[in-house]
Amino acid sequence: MKIKSLISFLAIAIFAAIIPSFAADKVVKVGVLHSLSGTMAISETSLRDVLLFAFDEINKSGGVLGHKIEPIVVDGASNWPLFAEKAKELLEVHKVPVVFGCWTSVSRKSVLPVFEKNNGLLFYAVQYEGEELSPNIFYTAEAVNQQATPAVDYLLEMGRKKFYLLGSDYVYPQTTNLILLEYLLSKGIPIENIGGGLRKDSKGNVISAGKYVPFGHTDFQQIVAEIKQFAASGDACVINTINGDSNVPFFKEFAASGLTAEECPVVSLSLSEDEFRSLPTKDLVGHLGAWAYFMSLDTPENKKFKENFFEWLKTANVPGIERQNRVTCSPMVLSYSSVYLWKAAVEKAGSFEVDKVRAALESGEITFLGPNGLNTMLKNHHTKKNVYIGETKADGQFKILRQFEQVVPEPFLKGTFLKK
Amino acid sequence: MKREFLLVAEGLTKSFDGFKAIDNINFYLDRGELRTIIGPNGAGKSTFLDLITGRTRPDSGTITYRGNPITRLREYEIYRLGIGRKFQTPSIYAHHTVFENLLLGLKGPRGVFSSIFHRISSSEKNRIAEVLEIIGLTEKAHIPAGLLSHGQKQWLEIGMLLAQEAELLLLDEPAAGMSDEETEKTGNLLLTLAGGHTLIVIEHDMTFIRRLASRVTVLHQGRILCEGSFEHVQNDPRVQEVYLGRKHRAHNQPNS
Amino acid sequence: MSDRLPKVEIFFLLILSAVLIFVIPILNSAVPTDHPFYISNYLVNLLGQYFCLAIVAVSLDFLWGYTGLLSLGQMLFFSLGGYAFGMHLMLMIGRLGQYKSDLPDFMVFLGYNKLPDFWVPFYSFWFAAAAALWVPGLLAFLFGWLAFRSRIRGVYFSILTQALTYAACLLFFRNELSMGGNNGFTDFKFILGKPINSPDTQRALYVASALSLILTYLLLRTLTLTKFGKVQRAIRDSENRVLFSGYAAANYKLFAFTLAAVISGLAGALYVPQVGIINPSQMEPSRSLEAVVWVAVGGRGTLYGPVIGAVGVNALRSWATISLPAYWPILLGSLFILVVLFAPRGIAGFLEFLAGKVLTASRPILPNTQIFTNSSLPKTSSPNPSGQESQKT
C-alpha cells in the first residue's frame, strides 16, 4: 500500500511540476537546454547567460510578433540521456516552438531524434564536426571549413610544413582531424609530416589521425616531449582540439618545456576568450585561435553588444550568475545571433509554427548583422559568416591577424578534398 | 606396525614476515581423542588451527586427515571432509534465526543450485530439533541469533558443528567469556561429545582443562614444548617457566 | 521462517501489476488528452525509464543488501546490455541515416566498407536480445571468477568494480572499438519493424519495463527466501563462517554477481530504445555511484526499497533540473547525507518502522541495524602485533 501511495504521490508531484503555470497573454515560451552542472557547466553556463540577455533585449524592444519571450531554462547536467529527456519535456509538455541549446556533439545527437519526432526546432551554436544535417536543427556556429581549414590555410601561408594533430578522445576532434588530414594531403603536405600518429584498419584505410587523450587527462609530459622531437626539424605547428579542462596542463607543460609560439605555434580550435578566463594566458601568448568572432573585433555592432551585455549582467536576476570578469566569445555571440535569426524568421513567416519558420530560414533571406558581422542562414541550415584568425595576447584577448570574408559553410567535407 | 592416526601434521612451518608462527611441528591425533592445546599468547595455537582448516597455507610440511593430504585444499573442501571449527570469538549469523543458523550448518549438499531448489525435509527438522535440545536453545529457535547471550552464541556455534556431523571438532577457547555456570555446562557438553567425535580444544582456563582431563599439548614460540597428561605438563619446569608463570596475564588477554 | 511470499505481499504485487501494466497504459491511450486522468506520452516514457533504472537498483541491492558485495560498476553491465541491443537498433536504421548507407553512419564516416564481423549477428532481434543478457553476464562471470577466487572482497571489490567500469568507459570512447566512440548509438528508427518513437511503441516498451521490473522483483524476492538466500545473507554477515560451514562462498557470490549483471543488462536493453541513446558516459564511475545512492535512499536489504529509491531520486532530479537548476546538486547531496545519518535503512526502513507501529511486526528487527560487518571493511582495526610493525615502516 505504501508503495502505491508513494508512486501516486510522485506522479502527482511530477504533474504539478510540469503543468505550466498560468501564462499571461501574448507570451511565447522558448527552451534553453544547457548543462548548468557537471563537467560541461564550465562552458555552457555562459551560453545560458547570453541567451537570457538576448531574450530580455528583444522583450524590451517589443518582443517577437508582439509576444514576450518567456524562457524555460533546463539543466542537462552534462548527462546525455537527461538531455534527451529534457528535450522531450520541453517539446511535449511545454510545447516550445524553439530550443536553443546543447554544446557537445553527443548531447546534440541525443536530442536529435526527439526533435525530429516532435518536429521541434533546435538552434545549435557551437563549432562542430559537421557530417550531419537534420531538418529540425539549425547550426549557427563554425563548420569545419569555417574554422579548421582556414586555420590550416593561415599556417600554410606562414610557411608551416609539419602539422601535429592533438585532441581529446571524442568525435569532434577525431572527425576534424580526419578531414584535416585529407585537407593537408590535398595541399601537398607529405603524410610523414603529419604528426600524432595514424591508425589504419586492416584494409589500410586511415581510421584515425592524430594523438588523443582521454577527457580530463592531466599528464602531457610524454606528448610534449614527442612534439618537441617532432618540432626539432623546424616549421612545425600543432592543431589542438583538446577539450576545455585538459588544455591547462597541456599549455603549462608546453610552455615549461621551452617550446615557444615562434618555434611551434599551437592553433586551438576549442579555446575561446571564455576558456581563457580559466587559463594562465601567460603560457598562451602568441598561440593562435580561429573563430567566427573575437571579443576584440572592432565594429560598432560588437561595441554595442558588449556594452549592453555587461550592463545587463550587473542587474540580471538569474540565480548563480557570474557578474564579474566576464568576456564574450564566439559560441556566445553565435548563440545570441541564433536568437535574432530565429526572430527574423518568425517575423518573415508571421508565425511561430515550426514548418513555416523553417521554410523562412531555408529561404536564404534571413540575415542578421551581429557582433561578429553578417550572418546569413543558408538552405543547408548553416550560416555564412566571416572567419578570423587571432593571436593570443597576455590579457586573454585575441589580436586579429587575418580575416576570411563570408565563408560559405559546408557541413559534409569528408572525402571532398582528395577527390578534387 | 604404524598406528592409524586421524590427523597427522608433519614438519609444519609457517612464518609471517620473518616471524615464525609455527616452527616445524609434528602432531598426531588419534581417532576419538580429546586433545587440549595450551600455550601463552603468540605461541601459534590459532595459527595451527588455521593451517589445519585451510585458512592459511603452510610454508612447508604436510597435514593428512584419515591418511589423505589436505594441505592444499580450500576451507570448504576441508570442512566437507568432516573437520569443523569453532572460532575464538563466536562466529554465527547474527541476522538469521537460531533455527536458520543450524539449518545452514546441516550436513547435506552445499552447491549453489541445490541450495536454490532446496526444500526443508522433516528429517532435517528433526535433526535441528535434536541439536537444539543438545545445546539447550529450543526455546530460542526463532529469534535472531544476534540477540543471544555470549555463552549461547558459543553453544550455537558448537551446535552448528554438531549439525554438520563433523568428525573432528576444533574448538578455539569454547569457554572464553562465559560465566562459571556456563563454563560448567560447556565442559559437560564437550565431555559428552568426546568419544563420538574427535576434539581439539584450545583453552587458557586451567580449571576447565583440568576438568576435561585430556592429553595436553603445550605450544611455545611455534614449537611443541611438551605433550602429555595435564599433571605431566603441569609439572614440567619448562612449562612452568614459559606458561604457567604468565597464566594470569594470558588470561586477561582473550585475543591471543 | 518465511519460506513463502507472504499473502499480503502477493496481493499487493497483483494490484501494483494491474495498475502499472493495465491502468496506466489505458489512461495513456484510451483517455482524451484533456481529461484530468490522462497520462501523457512523456510521463509514460519517463516512468518506463525510471523502471529500467529501478531494475538496476533491485539487482544492485540483491548484491549489496543481500550478499554484501557493493558493486560500484553496476551501470557497466547496464550499458553493455544497452550497447548490445543498441547494435541491433543501429542496424535497423537501414538506409535512413545521414549517408543513406546500409552501414551505421559512424562507420561510413570512418571509411568502413563492410560491417565488422562481430556486428553481423546483431541483425537478428533475438540474437541481440540474448546478447544483452549474456554479454554482461559473461563479463561479470569472468571478473567475478577472478575476483572471488582470490578472495577480493569488501572495499577492494568495490574499488575494482569501479576501475573496471572506468577502464571500459575509456575503451568505449575509442573509435577503434567500432562502437561509435564518444557519440555512441543514437537516432534509432525501428524496433521489430515498428517506428521506435511512436506512442504505441513507447507504450509497449513501458509495459515491457514495468513487467520486467515486477518479474525481476519476484525472481529475486523468491531467491532470497530459499536456502540460497540464507547462505547469501550468511556470506554478507560472516563470510568466513560460511566457508567453515563448507559452502564455497565464491560460487554463491559468483552466481549472485552474474545474475545481477544479466538483470542489469536486461534493464539496459529496455532503457536504450526508450531514451534513444547509449554512449560511454553511462559507464562513468559516477553513474554507478548514483545507482548505489538509489539503493541506499530507498533502503537496502529490502527489494522494494531500491525501487522507491530509483524512481524517487530520478523523479526528484527530473523536477529539480527544471525548477532549481543551480541548486539541485546541493539538494541531492544533502538528501544522501541526511539519509545516511538519520535513516540508515532508507525509505523502506522508515516505512517498516511505521508499519511496525501500526501492525504487529511481521519480522523482528534487530536493535543493531548494522548490515555491514567487518568483512567489508579494510583491515584497519587489527589487534595484532605484526600489523603494528608494518605500520611503522
Add this chain to the structure above:
Amino acid sequence: MAQLIINSFLKLFSYFAQFNYYFLSHRSLVLSSLLLFVLVFQLYASSDDQLRQSSARSAILKAILAPEEKQPELVEALAQNLHPVLGPILEAWQKGDLFILDLNGKLTPVIRLPDSQLQLVENAQSLPIAQLPENARPLETTGKLRRAMRIILDQLALADPSPEIRENAVLKLGMRQNLQSLPILERLKEQEEHPKVKIAILDAISLINLNSPDTTTKIKALSHFEARAPIFARDSIQKILADSSISPAVRDAANKAMKAIERRIFWTDFFGTVFRGISLGSVLLVVAIGLAITFGLMGIINMAHGEIMIIGGYTVFVVQCLFGTGLALAPFGFSFNLPGLGLDPASNLYQAYFLISLPIAFLISAIVGLILERGIIQFLYQRPLETLLATWGISLILQQLFRLIFGPANIPVTAPAWLTGSYVVEGVIMNYNRIFVIFAAFVILVATWLLLARTPLGLLIRAVIQDRSTAACMGVSTGKVNSLTFAFGSGLAGVAGALLALLGNIGPSTGQTYIVDAFMVVVLGGVGNLAGTVLSALGIGTLDQILQISLRNPVIGKVLVLVGIILFLQWKPSGLFTIRSRSLDEG
C-alpha cells in the same frame, strides 16, 4: 682613447635600446654576455651604419606606401638593404601594428610598440600623441606578403645579436636545404665567435650538403651527423633513405647516421620516461597520500577527497589574487571585493606567494576536513561503506558550492617565475614545476612518516586506528584523535591540490578526475600502508609512462594500467603490502 670608449658605449646603448623590442619579441630573456656586447659593437658601430640605416628605412617606407600588389616584391627587395631596424617594423606590420596616419596632409606610417607607444617608421622618433586616432586601421597583409616578410626576417635573424636567435636562424636556413645558401653560411662560419652558433652553422652546412649532388660531400655530411646525432636531422636523412637511387656508400653512411640519431632518441626517451614516470608517480603520491590516511588508515571511503584537494587549489588562487590586484567574488548573488596587496608581480614577496599558500592550503583544507568529520563522518565509523554515500553527497555539494562561489569556469593559477622553465639535459626535459612537485612529495612523505611514527600524536593515531575500543579504554579521547587524523589527511589533500595548481587546472569538477586514480594507488599499495602507497604510486606512474611511449596512445595505456592493477590484485588480493590479522572476520 677615452673619448672613443665613451662614444662607443653611448652608441652601444642607443643600439641596445633599439634592439630591446627585438629581444622581447623573440621572448629571448637570456642575459647578453660581454662577448655579445663586443660583437654588437663590432658589427654595427661602423662609420657607414647611419647611411645604411637610413637607406633601409627609406626602402621599407617605399614598400609600405606602395600599392598592395607591388608590396611583396618590394619587401623581398629589402634583402639588398638589410639592417636590424627593419626587424621591428616588419614584425609590427605582420602583427597588425603598422598604421598609416594622415599627419598634416602627409601619409605617415607609424608602428605601435608593445608598450603602446607610437613610433615613426621614417626615423624611429616617438610620436607625441598617446593614442591612435579612432579611424586608424592597421595595414593589411596578404599571404604572399607575409611569406616575403618571413624571408627577410629570417635573414635578419642571422645577424641578430642574440646567439640563440642566430642559432635558430642558422638551423632554419640549413633546414631549407637550399644549396645557394651555402656561401652565406660559409661566410658566417668565418665571422661567428659564439661556440654554440658555430656548431649550428656546421650543422646547417651539413644539412644542406645532404642535398649535394656530390657523393663525397653527402657522405661527409652524413658522417658529421653520425658523430653529432642531432634529432633535427632525422627527417632529412629519412628522405635520403627513402630515395632508392642512392649509392650503397651513401646508404651505408645514412644508415649509420640514422642509427646514431635513433640511439640518441632512444636514450632521450629512456631517461625522459624515467623522469616522467617519477614525476607522474610523485603527482599520484601527493594525490593519494591524504587518502591513504583517511581511507587507508581510518577506513573512511572518502569520495570527497578530490573536492577537499581542490580546496587547496582554490586557496592558492585566492592567495595569488590577494598578493596581486585583489579578488572579486559573487557567491549566491552577493558581490564583494577582497582588496589585494597590490604587490609588483616581479617582487620577491609576490613570487613567494606560492610557498606561503601551501601552509594556508593545508590549514583551510584541514579545517574543512575537521568540520566534515565532526558534522557527519564521526557518526559513521561503525558503518564504513556508508561513509561512501555520505562523502559522495558532500562531494556533490562542494562541487556546486565551488561553482556558485568561484563560477563554473576553472580558475587560472599562474606559477611563480622561479617555477617556470625547465632543465634540458641531452634532450630530456625536466620542468622546474615537476621537479618541485617531486621534491614536495618527498617532503610530505617524510613529514607524514615522522608524524605517524615519531610523535605522541602519531602514537595515539596508530592506537586508535588499530583498536578503537581498547584505545578508548586506555583513556585516549578517540573522538579527538579521529578528528585530528581526518583533518591531517584532509590537510595533505589540500597541499596536493595546491601543488596540482602548478601542473594542471583547478575547477569545480577537477577533483573527480583524480578520485579513481587515488583509490587505485591506495588499494594497490595495500590499505593502511604508507610504504605500499609510495611504491604503488611510483609503479603506476612509471608503468603509465612506459606504456604511453611504447603504445603511443595514452588511452589504451591507461586502460592497460587499470586492467594490470585488477590482475595484480588477483595475485595479491590485499595489495603490495598486507597487514595480517588473525581475527576471523578480517581475512
